[in-house]
Amino acid sequence: MSEEDALKFPPTTSIDLISDATKSSMELIAASGETKVGDMIRVCITMYDHTGHRKTTGGDILKLYMCNQSQWSTRRGTVVDHNNGTYTGEVEAAWSGQSELVARLEYTREAISAMYRMASLEIFHAVFQEGNVSETTVCHPDLHTLRKYFNYTRVCDMTYENSGMHWYCDTKAYTTVSVARRLDNIKDDEDAVVVIHIYIHLLLYHHSIFERKMRMIRTSVASLLQRNKLAQVVILGPHTFDSYAKFPDLDRDLITTTIKLKLKTSASP
Known part of the structure; x- marks a missing residue:
């Protein structure tokens, strides 16, 4: 799911609406005949939230593995998001014998959306020095962020000094x-x-x-x-x-x- 799609959803205020791995299910999509080394094993994963209700949106990041603890072997598969709460996983049968299929909920869609919202607030604290006098100032590559979230009205545009890479600092000049x-x-x-x-x-x-x-x-x-x-x-x-x-x-x-x-x-x- 792209950033644009992730941010279409409003911030989540309750953990009850977030996917719960312990309540979700994974079913084997039966293949005709015997599975041999080199064949692809397919599964259907259905996500449920913490209240036990089926999810109707996608965006979670899931991972699928084929594991054999006795051989210390692991094979990672691929997972396709159908954007309706269900996912199709596929992994190659890399060895013969008894193995285990493991699906892991790596990130919920809500966590990813929160990260996109929070990342732009990261700032650099820069030091401007002239002789024995030095002052610390805040810098950011996005002018809108400095003005909106930090209420800076006087901003130095250091883009030229930064070889064309957008760079803005609060009043004091600092060049990366x-x-x-x-x-x-x-x-x-x-x-x-x-x-x-x-x-x-x-x-x-x-x-x-x-x-x-x-x-x-x-x-x-x-x-x-x-x-x-x-x-x-x-x-x-x-x-x-x-x-x-x-x-x-x-x-x-x-x-x-x-x-x-x-x-x-x-x-x-």
Whole structure:
């Protein structure tokens, strides 16, 4: 489910309306004949809320696994959301013998919607220093957020200094070091090895900000490699983690999914 679809739903005020894994069901979709190694096993998953009522909307993130504890083996499948409270899962029978099918409710649609609403409020505290005098100011890549949620009326537009990446600060001027500008400053005949480590910070904002930054880096990398045949560029994606302090109930998988989607989108011309 896209962000736009997630935000169509109003904030949930009761846990009773949220999907409950313990009340939901999974049924095997019978296949004709004997299941052999390499065959696909299909299941139908029906979600129910905490009151035991069947869900009529989709958006939950579910995962399906085939497990064999005696062999310490696990095979992950795929799950299709039908947007009506039911899901179809499919996993390959990777080995013979007795195995167990496990479905896991990774995130409810309500949790995902809440994350999208909260992410734009993440801010940077920047330090502006001149001589022995320094002051701390608040910065954000979205001007509307600074004005709406933090009531700032005097804002410095640092977009130009930030190589075209939108960046606004409360009155004091603060410039972030941009990867794109550093690439542009590499000489045409320099035998350079460039390592770009894309960290997690911008994913805490609206994903369009992360995608815009990636497109800028892509343009600068392409320009560098075109004019400098000696340069080599290595890109490391953001590492994953078990949890994040501001979203303790959201573990690494949802963030990783967003990273992969936006990196793939940004790689296209």
